Amino acid sequence: MEYLKLEDCCEILDSKRIPVTANKRRNGKYPYYGANGLQDYVDDYIFDDELVLLAEDGGNFNSKDKPIAYRVSGKCWVNNHAHVLKPKQGISVDYLCYALMYYDVSGLVNGATRQKLTQATIRKMKIPILSEIDQLRIVEIMNSIQQLKNDYRSILHKLDVLIKARFVEMFCHKGYTVLEWNDVFNTRTGKLDSNAATENGKYPFFTCSKDILYIDDFGFDQEALLLAGNNAAGKYDVKYYKGKFNAYQRTYVLTLRGNWSYQLFRYQLEDKLEYLRQQSLGGLTKYLTMKILGELSFIIPPIEKQKEFELFVQQVDKSRFDIKKSIIELEREVVYD
Structure with missing residues (x-):
């Protein structure tokens, strides 16, 4: 199976992130995301796209059962604790997200009390390269699994x-x-x-x-x-x-x-x-x-x-x-x- 470096299959939009301190946030309708998901809602946005957010620091790096990446869609704000990834042509945003959700980052993160997955490191991460049909197949399987997980969580x-x-x-x-x-x-x-x-x-x-x-x-x-x-x-x-x-x-x-x-x-x-x-x-x-x-x-x-x-x-x-x-x-x- 062939693999492609992350920097070759998606744009890394970290330079467009803008952190907002808690005391300067103004409540609004746009989602405000960080390393592990939704943090708040704010009154402005900096992205309006189909993106994958990958934890930079403060992520679930020591857990094999919690995702370190998730998908977002539409207008939103992202702080500087999550890498912002936009897949290039031929790469499904859902496939990219699933490929990264449980990526084994042992040996890739650094730091003791608050581990960090740097931009230099993620550029070298690799994902399997599949045809668009095979990507769709993987996404359908993963969607079914996610639905089962949601059903279990409801129970x-x-x-x-x-x-x-x-x-x-x-x-x-x-x-x-x-x-x-x-x-x-x-x-x-x-x-x-x-x-x-x-x-x-x-x-x-x-x-x-x-x-x-x-x-x-x-x-x-x-x-x-x-x-x-x-x-x-x-x-x-x-x-x-x-x-x-x-x-x-x-x-x-x-x-x-x-x-x-x-x-x-x-x-x-x-x-x-x-x-x-x-x-x-x-x-x-x-x-x-x-x-x-x-x-x-x-x-x-x-x-x-x-x-x-x-x-x-x-x-x-x-x-x-x-x-x-x-x-x-x-x-x-x-x-x-």
């Missing part, structure tokens, strides 16, 4: 709604005790930099990424909830773990003060993540403080009710795991003949 959303409905049914307006953060959790943080992970580490290493990394040494040996303490977009994450692990210095390690269900409090924390996003501080990187967390409160139902809810969530989580596994398998099935 995941319905399962989330099911858990929320069950929580409301079991615990809301029942007169149960309500406690504030410091009465519910013993709160610690990790001590390590986020770049302390090792490729073949023995123990889970929890950072503010949704992905779990690994490390050679452990700093904790316990049952805990792990709450991300900072995030570029304020989209925080809660994880549960029991055993030996380590943590980044901006990851909150939470131990329950009572003999309660960790799954119940994991859910209650997850239900507050949107509120935390709205309350978080910071500019380019959002972060949570103990003052913000300390204002949260939690329902403490009887332990038998907690265990009933925990069993229900475990059953739903099994279904969610199976669906997410199916999504990953769909993504890994894509090969070029």
Whole structure:
């Protein structure tokens, strides 16, 4: 199979990008894109075309299951965290996008805490050269896969709604005790930099990424909830773990003060993540403080009710795991003949 360098099959329009700082954005109707997709809507545009945006920095470079490229169409604004690519004649924009979505960039990105895929590097990236008919065939296959993934994600959303409905049914307006953060959790943080992970580490290493990394040494040996303490977009994450692990210095390690269900409090924390996003501080990187967390409160139902809810969530989580596994398998099935 023949391959073509990216610089030979598309125009790189990075020079036309214009970054807009958050405090200077004016709300409007035009999409404003960055490394991982839509960031906002603004009142002006700089592109009006069929384009592929490829993450430059802050992309999902360490994940095999999240795209690093996506397609945009029409009037839009793009900041300087995404490369702007316009396919040349004979290259379908959809084919170019699918060829780059899960491109293996290991060894191509540089940087520690915030990895970057430079323009000099992407010029050397290669994609398979196929006839326009074969490109169309690949696009049709990929569109079918994307539709299946969307269907799976719809089921995941319905399962989330099911858990929320069950929580409301079991615990809301029942007169149960309500406690504030410091009465519910013993709160610690990790001590390590986020770049302390090792490729073949023995123990889970929890950072503010949704992905779990690994490390050679452990700093904790316990049952805990792990709450991300900072995030570029304020989209925080809660994880549960029991055993030996380590943590980044901006990851909150939470131990329950009572003999309660960790799954119940994991859910209650997850239900507050949107509120935390709205309350978080910071500019380019959002972060949570103990003052913000300390204002949260939690329902403490009887332990038998907690265990009933925990069993229900475990059953739903099994279904969610199976669906997410199916999504990953769909993504890994894509090969070029």
